[in-house]
Amino acid sequence: MNYPENFRYTKEHEWVSLEGDTATVGITYHAQSELGDIVYVDLPKVGATLEIGKSFGSVESVKAVSDIYAPIAGEVTEINDALSTAPEKLNEDPHGAAWLIKAKVASATDFNNLMTAADYQSYVGAES
Amino acid sequence: MTAAALQRTPLNEIHRASGAKMVDFGGWDMPVQYSGLIDEHNTVRTAVGVFDVSHMGEIEVRGPEAFRLVDHATTNAVAKLKDGQAQYSGLLYEHGGFVDDILVHKVSDSSYFLCVNASNQEKDFEHIRTLNTFDCEVEFAGPKYAQIAIQGPKALGVAQKLTDTELSGIKYYWFRDGVFGGVPARIARTGYTGEDGFEIYVAPEHAVSVWKAIMDAGKDVGIKPCGLGARNTLRLESKMALYGHEIGASISPLEADLAWIVKFDKGDFVGRDALLKQKEKGLSRKLAGFEMRGRGIGRDGYEVLMEGKAAGWVTSGSPAPTLGKNIGLCYLPVGKAGTGEKIEIVIRNQAVEAETVPTPFYKRPQ
Numbered sequence: 001m002n003y004p005e006n007f008r009y010t011k012e013h014e015w016v017s018l019e020g021d022t023a024t025v026g027i028t029y030h031a032q033s034e035l036g037d038i039v040y041v042d043l044p045k046v047g048a049t050l051e052i053g054k055s056f057g058s059v060e061s062v063k064a065v066s067d068i069y070a071p072i073a074g075e076v077t078e079i080n081d082a083l084s085t086a087p088e089k090l091n092e093d094p095h096g097a098a099w100l101i102k103a104k105v106a107s108a109t110d111f112n113n114l115m116t117a118a119d120y121q122s123y124v125g126a127e128s
Numbered sequence: 129m130t131a132a133a134l135q136r137t138p139l140n141e142i143h144r145a146s147g148a149k150m151v152d153f154g155g156w157d158m159p160v161q162y163s164g165l166i167d168e169h170n171t172v173r174t175a176v177g178v179f180d181v182s183h184m185g186e187i188e189v190r191g192p193e194a195f196r197l198v199d200h201a202t203t204n205a206v207a208k209l210k211d212g213q214a215q216y217s218g219l220l221y222e223h224g225g226f227v228d229d230i231l232v233h234k235v236s237d238s239s240y241f242l243c244v245n246a247s248n249q250e251k252d253f254e255h256i257r258t259l260n261t262f263d264c265e266v267e268f269a270g271p272k273y274a275q276i277a278i279q280g281p282k283a284l285g286v287a288q289k290l291t292d293t294e295l296s297g298i299k300y301y302w303f304r305d306g307v308f309g310g311v312p313a314r315i316a317r318t319g320y321t322g323e324d325g326f327e328i329y330v331a332p333e334h335a336v337s338v339w340k341a342i343m344d345a346g347k348d349v350g351i352k353p354c355g356l357g358a359r360n361t362l363r364l365e366s367k368m369a370l371y372g373h374e375i376g377a378s379i380s381p382l383e384a385d386l387a388w389i390v391k392f393d394k395g396d397f398v399g400r401d402a403l404l405k406q407k408e409k410g411l412s413r414k415l416a417g418f419e420m421r422g423r424g425i426g427r428d429g430y431e432v433l434m435e436g437k438a439a440g441w442v443t444s445g446s447p448a449p450t451l452g453k454n455i456g457l458c459y460l461p462v463g464k465a466g467t468g469e470k471i472e473i474v475i476r477n478q479a480v481e482a483e484t485v486p487t488p489f490y491k492r493p494q
Contacts (some may be wrong), residue, residue, distance in 0.1 A: 033149070036160075040424070062446060065355050091164075
């Protein structure tokens with residue numbers, strides 16, 4: 001799997017991209033692959049506050065439920081509503097159309113502290 | 129436990145080479161899924177799937193008094209079995225809880241072949257050996273067998289290509305010894321999916337060639353290798369018990385809605401007195417099926433509420449791919465375990481509505 005170079009990654013298998021002060025957050029290809037067929041996605045409301053490392057939602061597959069942790073601090077500005085009716089999109093396009101939330105962030109520091117694509121690639125390589 | 133310490137079936141290399149997702153399943157390195165759980169599940173319901181279940185254990189009891197030992201150790205009526213017939217049964221402690229749930233195959237009056245759960249096989253063997261005051265021997269036979277399950281409405285057609293044994297002549301829960309895929313095999317018409325199908329026991333050194341032969345024979349009907357994930361959703365839809373979930377050391381067959389495998393009138397067996405007492409006193413809890421009404425999946429271990437109060441716990445819960453619903457099994461107070469009861473399941477600190485329903489959730493079209 002190719003992990004986009006412009007994303008940053010967490011050990012809990014979330015990804016973040018940053019454009020200006022807007023971050024987009026999703027779960028990685030590896031995460032959806034580990035979960036298998038995804039049947040529910042629970043996301044916060046617009047306006048919710050993200051705290052680094054705190055759960056802001058969950059993704060549930062046929063066989064397990066998994067929390068999603070905020071990789072950055074900020075305020076949720078948009079959620080991907082399409083996932084409530086078509087959660088399987090997370091299996092199909094986790095790095096693209098199946099992003100989870102967008103958030104307004106105060107600084108790029110959190111982003112820069114996360115793993116690069118190369119770091120993440122070797123992290124999941126080592127894990128599996 | 130590190131990966132190196134996990135036990136492997138003879139088909140481990142095949143699973144890994146095919147890109148299966150592997151997990152630690154009770155100390156065994158097993159495929160949890162291949163193409164995807166739902167896809168595999170649907171393949172078994174509509175066509176045919178193949179499972180490596182070589183991790184399952186086998187125990188052989190042989191000798192002039194083999195019948196007496198097996199009948200003493202298990203809850204079902206072994207005397208009812210004819211040569212070549214199998215039955216589902218319970219292996220109980222004196223206190224009436226399960227050591228394991230097992231399949232008893234009668235090879236002959238002096239030879240019984242028990243198929244037991246992978247993670248219980250050592251315990252089962254010790255348990256049966258301790259009970260053996262009879263003129264027979266008990267063998268821990270797991271290492272002698274690989275087991276491959278071929279399951280689904282097209283299983284018969286696929287399996288028939290690989291053997292001269294007339295498979296349509298083997299009734300459900302019967303078995304025959306023959307040649308399968310060119311090697312000696314025990315061919316049993318049993319399974320853990322709710323579909324028609326066969327469980328094939330072969331020597332471990334033949335597992336790879338038999339697996340490949342099955343995959344080849346099923347190519348034209350879309351056969352797919354399936355993992356333990358699909359095996360679990362298939363068995364749950366059919367309400368087949370899973371040790372450690374619906375049944376266990378502190379649960380009796382009467383509570384688990386398995387009274388049909390307990391034959392009190394056959395005479396003494398281990399656990400009989402405790403079960404009789406339980407029956408006389410009345411049960412306190414019973415297994416019930418439920419469907420989620422609210423949004424969410426009631427999973428294993430989640431608390432069940434009735435009228436806002438703790439009433440029981442979920443033993444298994446999952447989306448049911450065939451039914452398009454979220455289903456599960458749970459223990460409830462015995463008077464409230466009938467169908468149509470409103471319950472709530474505590475899912476991540478939220479009480480979500482569900483309702484008890486008739487089981488099995490799924491029954492294959494005859």
